[in-house]
């Protein structure tokens with residue numbers, strides 16, 4: 001007799017989506033993992049990209065007078 005408790009395949013894990021905080025299916029079925037979907041994946045990447053662009057802008061915001069003296 002086979003016990004129904006022993007499943008050969010593990011069920012898909014559900015993790016928290018880093019973008020929206022909602023439940024996200026962490027499985028091979030979800031190509032956007034750990035995000036819950038395409039929208040959240042692109043949204044998080046957009047925020048990450050804008051942060052990267054903010055770095056050189058902050059560096060160029062130095063006072064030019066400080067360098068001359």
Ligand SMILES: [Zn+2]
Nearest residue numbers: 017020036040
């Ligand atoms: Zn999400």
